[in-house]
Amino acid sequence: GQRIAEIYASGKPVFSFEFFPPKTDQGAENLMRTAADLKESVEPDFISVTYGAGGTTRDRTHSVVTQIQDDLGITGLAHLTCVGASSEEIQSVVQRLEDAGVRNVLALRGDPPEGAERFEVHEGGFGHATDLIAFLQENHDVCIGGACYPESHPEATSAEEDLRFAKAKQDAGADFLTTQLFFDDRLYLAFVERARAAGITIPIVPGIMPITNVAQIQRFTKMCGASLPEKLLDRLRPVQDDPAAVMATGIEFAITQCRELLEKGAPGIHFYTLNKSHATRSVLAALR
Numbered sequence: 001g002q003r004i005a006e007i008y009a010s011g012k013p014v015f016s017f018e019f020f021p022p023k024t025d026q027g028a029e030n031l032m033r034t035a036a037d038l039k040e041s042v043e044p045d046f047i048s049v050t051y052g053a054g055g056t057t058r059d060r061t062h063s064v065v066t067q068i069q070d071d072l073g074i075t076g077l078a079h080l081t082c083v084g085a086s087s088e089e090i091q092s093v094v095q096r097l098e099d100a101g102v103r104n105v106l107a108l109r110g111d112p113p114e115g116a117e118r119f120e121v122h123e124g125g126f127g128h129a130t131d132l133i134a135f136l137q138e139n140h141d142v143c144i145g146g147a148c149y150p151e152s153h154p155e156a157t158s159a160e161e162d163l164r165f166a167k168a169k170q171d172a173g174a175d176f177l178t179t180q181l182f183f184d185d186r187l188y189l190a191f192v193e194r195a196r197a198a199g200i201t202i203p204i205v206p207g208i209m210p211i212t213n214v215a216q217i218q219r220f221t222k223m224c225g226a227s228l229p230e231k232l233l234d235r236l237r238p239v240q241d242d243p244a245a246v247m248a249t250g251i252e253f254a255i256t257q258c259r260e261l262l263e264k265g266a267p268g269i270h271f272y273t274l275n276k277s278h279a280t281r282s283v284l285a286a287l288r
């Protein structure tokens with residue numbers, strides 16, 4: 001795999017996809033078919049693989065990301081969180097990734113495990129993504145990404161404070177930042193402007209989720225503190241029981257959103273695919 005910072009440095013719009021590791025062997029097979037299908041039709045620049053709550057998918061994240069690199073020849077980005085692991089355990093997870101040829105890690109704090117109210121620091125572990133980023137920078141030779149939040153992280157006490165922590169990620173060694181999903185480009189553009197003014201110079205990549213299901217997107221946005229514009233909901237509500245119509249509306253909206261982002265200087269688009277290829281493929285086909 002290539003270092004992702006080098007891909008962004010090429011100056012061409014970078015298109016990447018996010019998958020989560022399936023729970024079963026059958027699911028893993030389906031996912032590899034989806035990835036192969038995407039490779040053939042749209043040639044993703046890289047594919048990222050999430051890290052499940054509580055570190056429960058550690059081995060599956062590893063196997064999916066290495067399979068994507070080895071079998072499909074697509075650069076992989078392994079997500080990694082601070083949840084439920086000491087620094088020694090994190091050290092060995094990243095060492096294994098490096099040994100397998102994975103050169104990119106998205107360093108996250110992670111969400112509290114199901115049922116827990118607050119994030120708890122694991123014994124000998126890290127409390128913030130910045131600590132994990134500094135640790136990776138010091139102990140490993142990987143390209144490092146971090147998360148950022150155009151509408152602020154739900155636990156942040158202010159937008160200013162949240163932006164300071166985003167800057168701290170760059171200072172600790174992050175090479176790029178990927179945003180939480182959003183549906184109003186103005187949120188991203190305003191965030192980038194504030195970030196540049198605060199001294200953040202690394203790429204800030206918009207994370208986009210084409211809507212395919214109304215109830216699901218309402219649940220997701222509520223969970224991650226992103227807003228769903230009333231105007232978009234007004235278009236979705238009348239068709240919400242017609243999956244094909246929801247999909248078409250979601251795709252059309254995402255195309256408009258991505259076009260504007262790229263026109264206004266976004267370095268690429270990171271698609272939250274939910275392991276499905278149709279919506280993302282349609283959006284990308286229209287963009288290219």
Ligand code: FAD
Pocket residue numbers: 049050051052053079080081106107108109110111112127128129130146147148153154155156157161162165168178179180181207
């Ligand atoms: P942090 O940057 O640590 O921020 C968490 C909170 O602490 C924020 O409120 C921030 O303002 C505050 N903060 C940050 N630094 C400090 C500091 N030094 N001192 C005090 N306060 C601080 N979750 C998963 O479990 N697995 C995944 O694979 C995954 N992938 C993701 C990919 C992307 C692109 C994004 C945007 C999110 C992803 N998440 C994933 C969700 C993420 O784990 C949650 O949003 C989590 O609550 C915060 O993670 P973070 O890395 O942004 O944390």
